[in-house]
Amino acid sequence: MKKKISIIGVPMDLGQTRRGVDMGPSAMRYAGVIDRLQQLNHIVVDRGDIEIGRPPKYDIKNDDNLKDLEEVVKANQSLAESVADVIDEGDFPLVLGGDHSIAIGTLAGVAKKYENLGVIWYDAHGDLNTGETSPSGNIHGMPLAVSLGIGHPTLTEIGGYAPKIKPENIVIIGARSLDDGEKDLIHEKGIKVYTMHEIDRMGMTLVMEEAIKHVTRNTDGVHLSLDLDALDPQHAPGVGTPVVGGTTYREAHLAMEMLAERNIISSAEFVEVNPILDVKNQTAEAAVGLIGSLFGEKLL
Numbered sequence: 001m002k003k004k005i006s007i008i009g010v011p012m013d014l015g016q017t018r019r020g021v022d023m024g025p026s027a028m029r030y031a032g033v034i035d036r037l038q039q040l041n042h043i044v045v046d047r048g049d050i051e052i053g054r055p056p057k058y059d060i061k062n063d064d065n066l067k068d069l070e071e072v073v074k075a076n077q078s079l080a081e082s083v084a085d086v087i088d089e090g091d092f093p094l095v096l097g098g099d100h101s102i103a104i105g106t107l108a109g110v111a112k113k114y115e116n117l118g119v120i121w122y123d124a125h126g127d128l129n130t131g132e133t134s135p136s137g138n139i140h141g142m143p144l145a146v147s148l149g150i151g152h153p154t155l156t157e158i159g160g161y162a163p164k165i166k167p168e169n170i171v172i173i174g175a176r177s178l179d180d181g182e183k184d185l186i187h188e189k190g191i192k193v194y195t196m197h198e199i200d201r202m203g204m205t206l207v208m209e210e211a212i213k214h215v216t217r218n219t220d221g222v223h224l225s226l227d228l229d230a231l232d233p234q235h236a237p238g239v240g241t242p243v244v245g246g247t248t249y250r251e252a253h254l255a256m257e258m259l260a261e262r263n264i265i266s267s268a269e270f271v272e273v274n275p276i277l278d279v280k281n282q283t284a285e286a287a288v289g290l291i292g293s294l295f296g297e298k299l300l
């Protein structure tokens, strides 16, 4: 299925404290994301990067345990507008990060256009913290909670409405590091999670079949938020918060291929590629490979 894909780069590194993830969009462009999609006969438009403000001093927590809040909010507001514009023009928004705090803006833009958005959160983490529960104050650990309308109002109100998504429309895949507050929220809201345990036990095929069923039940679109740290650090070393025991290169590709087969994804973002922590751009290349699979690449 030929698509018109609009790429938006988000050189955001203020949602966490390891500089370098702002170069993620460049690294994925350098790894050939545009060529890769064009070779699949998609039409690709690169809309350039969202502007990120630079704080006078980095990593300053406010009284609500939120680091660099002002700049994170500003960038996500402008990202939300760009994403909504892309959808209005009938294009598929492909957002390249940047740390995972940018999912706040992506979802604010996407959910404006879909009343019942399904979300696949492919990540080692839940990103379900709030200022109260976060051990770090890093906003990249909060975007899924924020999108559910849980957290600081300046974050939840980005795009001018809240919540963006419903707990029953979400599935988290690849989790292996959850903070106590995140576990509580998962139980309280009944969010569907396939941890590494379920992936080991059921295999990725069955996990994806169930996950696809779950996010397409009552939804009018499905967003894929893929944090490269969901992959095992062996395959994706260039991430700021690596966790051992992740999904393999093959499992990640299989997941993307199954999404392509079903053609259910209506927007996507690939985040947390940090070239400074990477080995010869391997993580950006892995991301671009996964993007290829998601958009229909096949050997035969």
Ligand SMILES: NC(=[NH2+])NCCC[C@H](N)C(=O)O
Binding pocket: 099, 100, 101, 125, 127, 129, 134, 135, 136, 137, 138, 140, 141, 142, 177, 178, 179, 227, 229, 241, 272
């Ligand atoms: N998008 C990410 N890589 N998030 C990692 C979050 C780590 C930890 N749970 C925190 O809140 O600080």
Ligand SMILES: [Mn+2]
Binding pocket: 123, 124, 125, 227, 229, 230, 241
């Ligand atoms: Mn993560």
Ligand SMILES: [Mn+2]
Binding pocket: 100, 123, 125, 127, 140, 227
């Ligand atoms: Mn994440």
